Amino acid sequence: MICQSALEERASHIMVNVEIHGDDVIVKVIGSHKIWALKSEIRFEKSNIVSIEKTGPELQPPLLFRVGTALPGFICAGTLSGRQRKEFWDRTKNGRGICIELVDTEYDRIVVDVQDPADAISRLS
Numbered sequence: 001m002i003c004q005s006a007l008e009e010r011a012s013h014i015m016v017n018v019e020i021h022g023d024d025v026i027v028k029v030i031g032s033h034k035i036w037a038l039k040s041e042i043r044f045e046k047s048n049i050v051s052i053e054k055t056g057p058e059l060q061p062p063l064l065f066r067v068g069t070a071l072p073g074f075i076c077a078g079t080l081s082g083r084q085r086k087e088f089w090d091r092t093k094n095g096r097g098i099c100i101e102l103v104d105t106e107y108d109r110i111v112v113d114v115q116d117p118a119d120a121i122s123r124l125s
Helices: 004-012 033-037 117-124
Strands: 016-021 026-028 041-045 049-055 063-071 075-082 085-092 098-103 107-112
Touching: 004 026, 016 063, 016 085, 016 107, 016 117, 026 033, 033 075, 049 117
Parallel strands: 085 107
Antiparallel strands: 016 026, 026 041, 049 098, 063 075, 075 085, 098 107
16 A cells, blocks of 8 residues: 555656647646546647636535546546536645636646646746
């Protein structure tokens, strides 16, 4: 059995990368988070972004998990649904998160930890 501190150490060093190529946005899940989230990337167009903001631990995931990993108080990674929405999350309890609200895409919202939230928001705005 892996203890929680070992899981925290593994997850805390690896983030999600946000890449922008013209109008195309690629959210790349890297490292062990691919296993946690059961997904390697999400693609959408910049024009699909309704809003983007920095988020903290006050933002909670929907109640229904579709595919992924949830260890309360530690990590929430994968595809979730609730309130008639489909969302992708990859957050740890001490992460630096951004919340991207989308329209006309596979996901209604993407909530992920990134290395530099201010930089990601600036590049996506």
